[in-house]
Amino acid sequence: MVYVAAITRTVAIGLLVLPSLLLWYLSLTIAKSHGDPARQWINFLRSALAFMVLGTSFFTIVGTLRLSVTGLEMLPYEVWGIVHSVMALLATLFLHATYIFVFSTSVETAVAINIIRNGPLAPPLRAVRNFAQALCVILALLAISTFALYLRVIIGNDVTLGRTVTRLTAAITVMLLVTAVLTLPFSVALITRATYPQDARQPAILLVVCNVLNIIPHAFEVAYLAQYGGFGGPALNYVEPWLSILAPIVAWWSPFLLLLVLFSLAIKRTNGVWSIQPPMSPVFKYQQYACDVAEQQHQQNWYNQSSHNTSPYGCNEPYELQPNTMEWQRPISPARPSAFAALKHYASATTTRLQPRSPSPKKDRRGSE
Structure with missing residues (x-):
């Protein structure tokens, strides 16, 4: 044994x-x-x-x-x-x-x-x-x-x-x-x-x-x-x-x-x-990363709530920040919104197209010549 x-x-x-x-x-x-x-x-x-x-x-x-x-x-x-x-x-x-x-x-x-x-x-x-x-x-x-x-x-x-x-x-x-x-x-x-x-x-x-x-x-x-x-x-x-x-x-x-x-x-x-944070450091060393994350969140919120939203599902694909490169990149497979959000976006887009447009001012062709 x-x-x-x-x-x-x-x-x-x-x-x-x-x-x-x-x-x-x-x-x-x-x-x-x-x-x-x-x-x-x-x-x-x-x-x-x-x-x-x-x-x-x-x-x-x-x-x-x-x-x-x-x-x-x-x-x-x-x-x-x-x-x-x-x-x-x-x-x-x-x-x-x-x-x-x-x-x-x-x-x-x-x-x-x-x-x-x-x-x-x-x-x-x-x-x-x-x-x-x-x-x-x-x-x-x-x-x-x-x-x-x-x-x-x-x-x-x-x-x-x-x-x-x-x-x-x-x-x-x-x-x-x-x-x-x-x-x-x-x-x-x-x-x-x-x-x-x-x-x-x-x-x-x-x-x-x-x-x-x-x-x-x-x-x-x-x-x-x-x-x-x-x-x-x-x-x-x-x-x-x-x-x-x-x-x-x-x-x-x-x-x-x-x-x-x-x-x-x-x-x-x-x-x-x-x-993000190296060892043996008493403070947050990469302040730029925190600023970039805050800026990313601000731009994402503004972009999702903007009237320029052209996504067929009611929201845009979020941007992700890569910490090592500090570059903006789209995710490979973004999450698909629900069917209710897609229907809501389609209704709002249809209502926007039915509203009468204000006449645009005509340009003076004589002055351009």
């Missing part, structure tokens, strides 16, 4: 290597121009995907070597133990880096949506944002410190640091869970307001999904550490086979689904929040 569990978790994580690498390659083809605000967002996505590829690759290599009898015979036991532990440690480090980049991207997306809707950040929200950025730095330092200490335990055989490494790992997991729980109410509040920009509603919904997916693996990891000696008492060596399969799947598939959600934001940059 243990051998079957090892095969299952190795295959389950190995299946993520190719899709993660494909997403990373596709992210290189998005937002290449330096003037595109989405370029800065894509840099977050590329970094998280790169760490995801490295982490899943190391995890798959470790699982394959563990299952390979030939690989065990080629290396001495001490060398094999060091190689196995270092690769597993690198996989954990890259997993933590992926979560840190996902959390940073989620916070910046929520801030960008709030800036587009409400204008510059208020002092309380700016303080919350600064705290989130400082928390990302603290998480990164804790992850690097855990890696260095555990490397000293493996190579230098310093067993006294084992307890410290366990506590640091537990601290990172708890902090990631707290950040995910605190980000969720803020993202839910973004979609509960009555007034809402159309170009920011779908990213806000995706942000809620992203935060829900972010809570699941951290809650599972906290429960796992609490059960098997992460928060106190001696660590347990025996783990049930089903739990040894479920733990890495939850730990690695959750960030992959998170990156899929963020990638859906990236490919919708032509009408999404990523094309």
Whole structure:
């Protein structure tokens, strides 16, 4: 059963290597121009995907070597133990880096949506944002410190640091869970307001999904550490086979689904929040976009209410503004009005034609000659 569990978790994580690498390659083809605000967002996505590829690759290599009898015979036991532990440690480090980049991207997306809707950040929200950025730095330092200490335990055989490494790992997991729980109410509040920009509603919904997916693996990891000696008492060596399969799947598939959600934001940059507001900006940077949207709404209202309306259905096709190009373009397939609106327009047009016209003044042909 243990051998079957090892095969299952190795295959389950190995299946993520190719899709993660494909997403990373596709992210290189998005937002290449330096003037595109989405370029800065894509840099977050590329970094998280790169760490995801490295982490899943190391995890798959470790699982394959563990299952390979030939690989065990080629290396001495001490060398094999060091190689196995270092690769597993690198996989954990890259997993933590992926979560840190996902959390940073989620916070910046929520801030960008709030800036587009409400204008510059208020002092309380700016303080919350600064705290989130400082928390990302603290998480990164804790992850690097855990890696260095555990490397000293493996190579230098310093067993006294084992307890410290366990506590640091537990601290990172708890902090990631707290950040995910605190980000969720803020993202839910973004979609509960009555007034809402159309170009920011779908990213806000995706942000809620992203935060829900972010809570699941951290809650599972906290429960796992609490059960098997992460928060106190001696660590347990025996783990049930089903739990040894479920733990890495939850730990690695959750960030992959998170990156899929963020990638859906990236490919919708032509009408999404990523094309309007860049990250790390405390104010609404693209004021011209807001002016163009207001001007577009004004022209559309005037054009629909004007007597120059020549549409056979009682209303004209609205114009849409492309945020990246700031150009006016007609939609490909405009919505068809109802039959009642078409009948009303036909009646008003018939009444206009039946009204007598005022005589136009005759031109003096002599003066023109």
